[in-house]
Amino acid sequence: MSRVRAIAIPVAAAIAALLGVSTSAGAQYAWGGWGGWGTGIYVPQQMTQAHPVVRNVPYRVGKWELPKPVGTYVPAPPAGAIGKAIGGKQYFQAGPDFYLKHGQGLIVATPPLGGVLDRVPIGSESIRVGAVEYHAYNGAFVRRTPKGFEIVPAPVGAVVDKLPEGATETKIGGKRHYLAGGAVYRPYYRGATVVYQVVEPPKAEPAPK
Amino acid sequence: MIRSIVRTTGAALVAGLVLGAGVTGQGRPHIDPLAMRILKASDALIQQAERVHFRARINYDQVLPTGQKLQFGGDLDLAVKRPGRIVATYRGDLDVKKVFCDGKRVTLYDQAANVYGVIQVPEKLDGAVRAMAEEAGFSIPLIDLVCVRPGFERFSRIQSGHYVGVHRIAGVPCHHLAFTGPKVDWQLWIEDSVRFLPRKVVITHKTLPGAPQYVAWIREWDFAPNLPDALFTFRPPAGADEIEFLKPGGKK
Known part of the structure; x- marks a missing residue:
C-alpha cells in the first residue's frame, strides 16, 4: 500500500501568490493587533511537513491545477508526462511537476536545475531581484530564458516564505543558515x-597547510 | 444611565444603520457622540491603569480563491506594566509567538523556528509599540486596547459610528458599537458598567476578497496583577538563534 504524504502543504501560499497578494502582509493580518490592518489574504506560514496543521487544502482552483507539493505520491505517471533526463536523473515531467520513481509509483521532486517549463507555474511567487523577475515554486526559481521558463539557481537577495524541502540547518559565522539545492x-x-x-x-x- | 438613553434611541439607531448606512441628510457620515463617548471612556480607563492583564480568544478567516473560508484561531495572554513593559504569548493554530518588552528592548520569539529578533525601543509603551510597527513591521495582537496606538490613527479616520444597543457577551451586558472606516469596519462590545471594559472586537476587512473577519473575545481583565519585572525579560530557550528584521517594505 502506498501512503500519500501530506499534500497541500505550500498550497495556500501558492494560492495567495496566484492572486498576487503579499504573503507577508497576510501573516501580519493574522498576527497583528486589530487584525493587523494588513492588506492581503491570510496565508499560513507554518505549513511544513514537520508541523502539519492543515492538510488537503484543495490544490485545484477552478480549471487551474497548481504545482503539486514536493513529496506528493502518485501511483503512475500522470497523463501527458514526458520522460526527461536532467542532471543525471530520470524525471517524468508533467507541466511544472517533476516526478522521480519512488517504490511502485512516483513522487514529486524539487524541480531540477536546467528543467524547462513552457509557462510560469500557476500560483508561483513572483520575486524581483534587481531588474530580473523570478518565479518561485516548490523550492525552485524559474526565470525566462531563450529556452523557455528555466529552473535556475536561487538568486542571491531573493526572499521566500518557505525553505525548499530537505533544507538542512547550519551555522555560518555563528549565525543560523540553511543549505538547500546548492x-x-x-x-x-x-x-x-x-x-x-x-x-x-x-x-x-x-x-x- | 447611558443604558436608559440607549433603550429609547437604540431601535431608531439600528433602523438608521439599515436604512441610511450611516449617512446623514447632508450626505456626511454620522458619528454618534454616544458611541464615541463610550469608546473614549473605555480607552481612558485602560490607559490610566498602571498594570493590565487580560486573555483573549482570537479567530480569523482565511479566504481561498474559491471563496471558501477557513477559520483559524489562537489564544492570547497579554500583560502590560507601565511605563513600558509588555509580555504577550500567542498560541495559535499556525504559530506560537511570544513578545517581551522590558522597557529597553523588544524581543519577538517564534517557537516553531526557535528564533528571536530584538529591537531597541523607547522607554514608554506607546513609543515602544510604534517602534515595533515602524522599525520591525509587526504589532502585538490587541495591543491597541492598552496604548495610544499606531492603530488609533485609524480611529481618527472613522467614517461613521453607531451605538447599536446593549447586547450580552459571555453573560455580561455590553454597549455594542459599530464603526466604519475606509478599509475596515469594526465593532466593539464594551461592558455596560463603570469599568467600560472591551469584551469583544470584530474587524471586517471589507476591501479584501471575501471580506475576512477577525474576532476577539476578551476576558479576565485584571488591573492588579502580580507582574514581577523578571516576567518581561526574555531568556532564549536552548538552541534559539537571534535573527534580524528585514526593514518593513523592502530589503534589509
Missing part, C-alpha cells in the same frame, strides 16, 4: 513572520 538561506523576520533570504555562499576556508 543555495544558502538566512532566516529573517519580515514583520512577525520568519522568511528566508538567499545569501552569498561563504568563501571557502583556506586549506590548512
Whole structure:
C-alpha cells in the first residue's frame, strides 16, 4: 500500500501568490493587533511537513491545477508526462511537476536545475531581484530564458516564505543558515513572520597547510 | 444611565444603520457622540491603569480563491506594566509567538523556528509599540486596547459610528458599537458598567476578497496583577538563534 504524504502543504501560499497578494502582509493580518490592518489574504506560514496543521487544502482552483507539493505520491505517471533526463536523473515531467520513481509509483521532486517549463507555474511567487523577475515554486526559481521558463539557481537577495524541502540547518559565522539545492538561506523576520533570504555562499576556508 | 438613553434611541439607531448606512441628510457620515463617548471612556480607563492583564480568544478567516473560508484561531495572554513593559504569548493554530518588552528592548520569539529578533525601543509603551510597527513591521495582537496606538490613527479616520444597543457577551451586558472606516469596519462590545471594559472586537476587512473577519473575545481583565519585572525579560530557550528584521517594505 502506498501512503500519500501530506499534500497541500505550500498550497495556500501558492494560492495567495496566484492572486498576487503579499504573503507577508497576510501573516501580519493574522498576527497583528486589530487584525493587523494588513492588506492581503491570510496565508499560513507554518505549513511544513514537520508541523502539519492543515492538510488537503484543495490544490485545484477552478480549471487551474497548481504545482503539486514536493513529496506528493502518485501511483503512475500522470497523463501527458514526458520522460526527461536532467542532471543525471530520470524525471517524468508533467507541466511544472517533476516526478522521480519512488517504490511502485512516483513522487514529486524539487524541480531540477536546467528543467524547462513552457509557462510560469500557476500560483508561483513572483520575486524581483534587481531588474530580473523570478518565479518561485516548490523550492525552485524559474526565470525566462531563450529556452523557455528555466529552473535556475536561487538568486542571491531573493526572499521566500518557505525553505525548499530537505533544507538542512547550519551555522555560518555563528549565525543560523540553511543549505538547500546548492543555495544558502538566512532566516529573517519580515514583520512577525520568519522568511528566508538567499545569501552569498561563504568563501571557502583556506586549506590548512 | 447611558443604558436608559440607549433603550429609547437604540431601535431608531439600528433602523438608521439599515436604512441610511450611516449617512446623514447632508450626505456626511454620522458619528454618534454616544458611541464615541463610550469608546473614549473605555480607552481612558485602560490607559490610566498602571498594570493590565487580560486573555483573549482570537479567530480569523482565511479566504481561498474559491471563496471558501477557513477559520483559524489562537489564544492570547497579554500583560502590560507601565511605563513600558509588555509580555504577550500567542498560541495559535499556525504559530506560537511570544513578545517581551522590558522597557529597553523588544524581543519577538517564534517557537516553531526557535528564533528571536530584538529591537531597541523607547522607554514608554506607546513609543515602544510604534517602534515595533515602524522599525520591525509587526504589532502585538490587541495591543491597541492598552496604548495610544499606531492603530488609533485609524480611529481618527472613522467614517461613521453607531451605538447599536446593549447586547450580552459571555453573560455580561455590553454597549455594542459599530464603526466604519475606509478599509475596515469594526465593532466593539464594551461592558455596560463603570469599568467600560472591551469584551469583544470584530474587524471586517471589507476591501479584501471575501471580506475576512477577525474576532476577539476578551476576558479576565485584571488591573492588579502580580507582574514581577523578571516576567518581561526574555531568556532564549536552548538552541534559539537571534535573527534580524528585514526593514518593513523592502530589503534589509
